[in-house]
Amino acid sequence: MPAPTQPSSPQANAAASFDPLRPKLIRIAYRMLGSVADAEDVVQEAFIRWFAADRGAVHEPEAFLRRVVTRLCLDQLKSARHRRETYVGPWLPEPVVEPAEEEVDEDVTLPLMLALERLTPLERAAFLLHDVFGLGFDEIAETIGREAAACRQLASRARTHVRGARPRSEVPRQRGLEIAAAFFAASRSGDMDGLRRLLAADVVVQADGGGKKPAVGRPIEGVDAVMAFHGSLAQAFAETMSRMVRYATINGLPGFITLEGDTLQTTALEIEDGRIKAVYVMRNPDKLRHLPEAVH
Incomplete structure (x- = not known):
């Protein structure tokens, strides 16, 4: 029974x-x-x-x-x-790292998430x-x-507010990751000519350290200012030796996860017409705790 x-x-x-x-x-x-x-x-x-x-x-x-x-x-x-x-x-916003096999979710791209903040x-x-x-x-x-x-x-x-945050054209995933790899190589090796070729004239860099890790205090706007900023970082990169953890899709954008010295960092790139229009860097450790233990 x-x-x-x-x-x-x-x-x-x-x-x-x-x-x-x-x-x-x-x-x-x-x-x-x-x-x-x-x-x-x-x-x-x-x-x-x-x-x-x-x-x-x-x-x-x-x-x-x-x-x-x-x-x-x-x-x-x-x-x-x-x-x-x-x-x-x-x-x-806290970065969402998407598995490589999943479709890019346009509803969590960083430009859209930032536009939502203004509502x-x-x-x-x-x-x-x-x-x-x-x-x-x-x-x-x-x-x-x-x-x-x-x-x-x-x-x-x-x-009306968020319309401009939608991508005007999609970048194929593989092409986006190739540009991310080229950006990482040029920025970490001090290849300023190579870096300039990757950037749009109106490129913007934003970095979030949350007061917990060093980061730029306000957005850096324009290719000349961004080039000067990366020129000033060249020595620091040479001394700390950035370690690539992996390339990834971050909030729908191509990018990568690195260790900069002892600091975990994500970098996401907004690409338009084959050039990098915006660079979003997350360094605040409180916003990276949710990432898998394997990347720490």
Whole structure:
């Protein structure tokens, strides 16, 4: 006679319905917050609320959990605004390093994530839920507590702000990584002529050290200023010997992960018309903790 089946615990039942939705919920939270750690914390809080909810009365768990996550993110963004204002140096979102075999996710590219930072929290929520995740304005209205017509206006205003952040032309992955390799070689070897050939005239460098690691205090704009900056780094690179960890797609952009002395760093390159238009460098160790242990 077969042994009687043991009843599942309430926590196991909650997890069974929640876990398949967790990746999608983290995608929403990361795009709202620009932080992997904060996104994971928000989604874990959503699970706690799901566990405590009357789940039998919830007809659409995914819609319910989207609302919970979005509202938690809106609460976070209110306090994050003050943290951004007191942040030391340029602020960049935490880098998401994508596996080589996956398609590039244009919704997490650094230019778009930075454009989202310029939106109000409600504009950001309406735009992401509608334009990125394809939700209707009635559901968005219920989620953020505004009329559907107001949500439509929020998304429209946001769309106007972020339109310029979309790439004008796609760079094939392999070509992008080839340019990243050429940039790494030229910048670390002091090949200034080779470096200049890679850069657009209006190139911009942004580096986020968060006050924890040395980084430029403001964006460096224009090819001459960027060349002078890399010229000043040539001696430092020669002394510390940058160690390549691996080339990677970082927030949808070609780039690489390196060790600069004892400092882990990601570098992502925005490429347009075959030239590097922007260089995004992350040095803040608090924003690199989520990377796999193998790269540390």
